[in-house]
Amino acid sequence: MDNTERHAHELDAAYPSPARSQFMQLPAAGGAYPLAAYFAGNSLGLQPVTTATAVNEVLGAWSQRGVHGHFTGEHPWMYYHEYVNEALGRVVGAKPEEVSVMNTLTVNLHLMLASFYRPTAQRHKIVIEDYAFPSDSYAVRSHARLRGYDPDEAIMRLRPRAGENVLRTEDVIEVIEQQGASIATMMLGGVNYLTGEWMDMAAITAAARKAQIFVGWDLAHAAGNVPLSLHDWDVDFAAWCTYKYLNSGPGAIAAAFVHERHLADRDIQRLEGWYGNRAETRFGMNPIIDTPSTAEAWVLSTSPTLAIAPIRASLEIFDSVGMPALRQRSLQLTDYLISLLDELATRAPLEIVTPREAARRGSQLSIRINTDVAEFAKRMDENWGVIPDDRKPNIIRMAPIPLYTSFHDCWRGADAVARELHG
Ligand SMILES: Cc1ncc(COP(=O)(O)O)c(C=O)c1O
CATH class of the missing domain: 3.40.640.10 (Type I PLP-dependent aspartate aminotransferase-like (Major domain))
Structure with missing residues (x-):
């Protein structure tokens, strides 16, 4: 598993997002990139550019x-x-x-x-x-x-x-x-x-x-x-x-x-x-x-x-995208994010509680981290421009959304978790 940022960019070049340009992207609150990596579309999806029209x-x-x-x-x-x-x-x-x-x-x-x-x-x-x-x-x-x-x-x-x-x-x-x-x-x-x-x-x-x-x-x-x-x-x-x-x-x-x-x-x-x-x-x-x-x-x-x-x-x-293509992309993104998080889990106290079998999950990955998850999610946003959400008592939810999340977003998401866990 190549967990480098370069590889994330290669994946984006090989498998471009089907509809990212059709959604308003949020500015990042922190970190090195101008736009946020948004993983909270399971809570509130991003705004399509055509909504206002x-x-x-x-x-x-x-x-x-x-x-x-x-x-x-x-x-x-x-x-x-x-x-x-x-x-x-x-x-x-x-x-x-x-x-x-x-x-x-x-x-x-x-x-x-x-x-x-x-x-x-x-x-x-x-x-x-x-x-x-x-x-x-x-x-x-x-x-x-x-x-x-x-x-x-x-x-x-x-x-x-x-x-x-x-x-x-x-x-x-x-x-x-x-x-x-x-x-x-x-x-x-x-x-x-x-x-x-x-x-x-x-x-x-x-x-x-x-x-x-x-x-x-x-x-x-x-x-x-x-x-x-x-x-x-x-x-x-x-x-x-x-x-x-x-x-x-x-x-x-x-x-x-x-x-x-x-x-x-x-x-x-x-x-x-x-x-x-x-x-x-x-x-x-x-x-x-x-x-x-x-x-x-x-x-x-x-x-x-x-x-x-x-x-x-x-x-x-x-x-315009269709549910079959959307599902295929969803699996590509979540598989990638799971492998990045799995590597991290060998070094850090986190557990993916969502079933791994494709037939038992959608885009959302629920990650158990035994810490104050609200504070953790806030730090991911403010320090790295990564937006997950959290649910009590100890779950961080990250949903790579097939219509607009990129592989590089997933890389940034896992990187932010790693940096927050390792300090
Ligand atoms: C699974 C589930 N059921 C019900 C609700 C409640 O929805 P509403 O506030 O739109 O009634 C939510 C809201 O997030 C939900 O996630």
């Missing part, structure tokens, strides 16, 4: 057309959320009618649980990972309470085996096979926010479906990161935000997936609002909803046009 197009239409913008112009706002369905479907492996952008992620998790948590006395448990993102824990606990169950009893948290960092697929499947009759719903992170573990979504979904459990995925860290086939895997529901790998800006609009199987079910439990009424009859102002057989039936409110414009810009980049 997309947002300005909406602002321009508003300034010129006022209320008529809802129905006229090149992109009438009334349908604005529908414009992204095809491209979004390609990113997550769904039919356009199975996805919709709406709300924010936690809200969408609630909307999905309203439909896909249907507890009965015998079958009322919800399964999540023990280290699920806090919002997911709060969401499932509140649904258990809402339906009259004790969350401490109703929520089942899956833990890795003693001494291990991540869940094993066979252990998850064993829980389903042995306790499935008591489980109503499973809601797991596709890629775990803390460990970077990519669950075997196909195998777990198949086992859960066989046990008649509704199975949903929080794809905050998976959408735009790893190839997904939500439709073919037969997933019941999913929800994800677009500010991470989907580069749509802080607090950007989220999305949800509902499998085609459920779309024609008129009696499904669901929280409803007027944008969940078919567009053709929405302005009929009827008291009884007329829902479409699409995921749009879960949309509640007026299309938040300004919030959707950034994701339109971002999805154009995903379409």
Whole structure:
């Protein structure tokens, strides 16, 4: 393994980034280079250069057309959320009618649980990972309470085996096979926010479906990161935000997936609002909803046009690169960063907790360093212009983003870790 800076430049010359020039690069806070090496795209993706144009197009239409913008112009706002369905479907492996952008992620998790948590006395448990993102824990606990169950009893948290960092697929499947009759719903992170573990979504979904459990995925860290086939895997529901790998800006609009199987079910439990009424009859102002057989039936409110414009810009980049090429680049970059960190680990107290197997990880590498990780991340930024992020208690997350991270960024990232650890 050639760990020199020269070799990093050679790799960049041999395998150029597919879309780096299409993203705004940040200035470096410190170190020898003018631009930051950005590894926090798993938290907030960089801004595409076309985002401002997309947002300005909406602002321009508003300034010129006022209320008529809802129905006229090149992109009438009334349908604005529908414009992204095809491209979004390609990113997550769904039919356009199975996805919709709406709300924010936690809200969408609630909307999905309203439909896909249907507890009965015998079958009322919800399964999540023990280290699920806090919002997911709060969401499932509140649904258990809402339906009259004790969350401490109703929520089942899956833990890795003693001494291990991540869940094993066979252990998850064993829980389903042995306790499935008591489980109503499973809601797991596709890629775990803390460990970077990519669950075997196909195998777990198949086992859960066989046990008649509704199975949903929080794809905050998976959408735009790893190839997904939500439709073919037969997933019941999913929800994800677009500010991470989907580069749509802080607090950007989220999305949800509902499998085609459920779309024609008129009696499904669901929280409803007027944008969940078919567009053709929405302005009929009827008291009884007329829902479409699409995921749009879960949309509640007026299309938040300004919030959707950034994701339109971002999805154009995903379409131009394509998920297969993106995945290939992601593996090249992470393999390279892993080998640089492995060399370091022989001399320094760090451990990569993300699974090494390609099929079990996306772009994010979670590195355990037993130090004050917030302080460590700050020093990487201020001293070397390298931006990772950190999660308590002891994880530094570094995600080389296939659309814009370079091999030289990875070299700088590993070099900054080394310098901070060795002093
Ligand atoms: C895995 C996961 N789930 C849920 C959330 C909450 O998202 P939001 O604040 O958009 O509701 C996050 C936020 O980072 C997350 O990483």
